Amino acid sequence: MLIDTHCHLDYADFDAERDEIVTRAHQAGVKQLVTISTEVRKLDRLLAITEKYPSVFCSVGTHPNHAGEELDIQAEDLIRLANAHEKVVAIGEAGLDYFYDTQTPADQKTGFIRHIEAARATKLPLVIHSRSADEDMIEILTTESGKGAFPFILHCFSAGPDLARVGVELGGYISFSGILTFPKSQDIRDLAKTVPMDRLLVETDAPFLAPKRWRGKRNEPSYVVNTAEVLAEVHDVSYAEIARITTDNAFRCFTKMPRL
Ligand SMILES: [Zn+2]
Numbered sequence: 506m507l508i509d510t511h512c513h514l515d516y517a518d519f520d521a522e523r524d525e526i527v528t529r530a531h532q533a534g535v536k537q538l539v540t541i542s543t544e545v546r547k548l549d550r551l552l553a554i555t556e557k558y559p560s561v562f563c564s565v566g567t568h569p570n571h572a573g574e575e576l577d578i579q580a581e582d583l584i585r586l587a588n589a590h591e592k593v594v595a596i597g598e599a600g601l602d603y604f605y606d607t608q609t610p611a612d613q614k615t616g617f618i619r620h621i622e623a624a625r626a627t628k629l630p631l632v633i634h635s636r637s638a639d640e641d642m643i644e645i646l647t648t649e650s651g652k653g654a655f656p657f658i659l660h661c662f663s664a665g666p667d668l669a670r671v672g673v674e675l676g677g678y679i680s681f682s683g684i685l686t687f688p689k690s691q692d693i694r695d696l697a698k699t700v701p702m703d704r705l706l707v708e709t710d711a712p713f714l715a716p717k718r719w720r721g722k723r724n725e726p727s728y729v730v731n732t733a734e735v736l737a738e739v740h741d742v743s744y745a746e747i748a749r750i751t752t753d754n755a756f757r758c759f760t761k762m763p764r765l
């Protein structure tokens with residue numbers, strides 16, 4: 506079995522066939538899914554999806570590309586929402602995205618630090634989005650961890666080795682997406698090899714970034730199988746072994762998510 510630790514099932518891309526997508530995931534052995542929040546204002550929609558599908562859990566948070574739109578949301582709000590709902594098992598996704606600079610770095614940092622506070626208080630894993638921001642991410646993670654540890658995941662990892670190393674040193678998990686399978690991603694595969702087995706997670710980030718076997722198609726949770734296959738090759742273990750390891754890691758990381 507596998508767990509897709511990061512997808513966006515609420516996106517309109519899936520409206521026409523959400524039932525089928527969840528069924529296909531289960532048939533592919535992807536037994537549990539975490540659909541990730543990008544706007545706290547839209548949490549109700551995510552919660553409705555998690556209520557409909559017992560195997561789907563969610564997070565609560567503001568994506569850095571929306572940071573400036575949700576600066577009214579404080580750490581206390583995130584904590585309250587996470588505690589109020591059984592199916593909210595993580596905080597985020599939050600972080601820094603300097604690739605799409607629609608939001609100022611200052612707003613992104615403000616929002617990110619509030620999410621860190623919420624993760625520290627709830628002990629729920631913080632799903633971190635970091636793109637083209639390695640230096641600032643390393644600085645914030647190091648400083649904030651110094652104030653008090655918090656669990657976190659560097660999701661859809663495609664950053665440099667320094668961020669991966671710091672993430673592992675600070676106790677974080679590194680989650681790999683379809684990017685790991687792309688022919689041009691040899692550097693990411695080399696890096697994945699250096700990540701300790703007990704910190705590896707897999708995800709789709711669907712509907713984005715379909716792995717190699719379905720390149721160019723809309724991504725969906727069942728496709729996480731291809732990423733796990735490549736991760737198994739990289740670590741020179743069997744598919745069954747990588748499935749067991751990443752699933753155990755997911756349950757160790759998402760402490761609030763029951764094993765169904
Ligand atoms: Zn992201």
Ligand SMILES: [Zn+2]
Nearest residue numbers: 511541598710
């Ligand atoms: Zn995402």
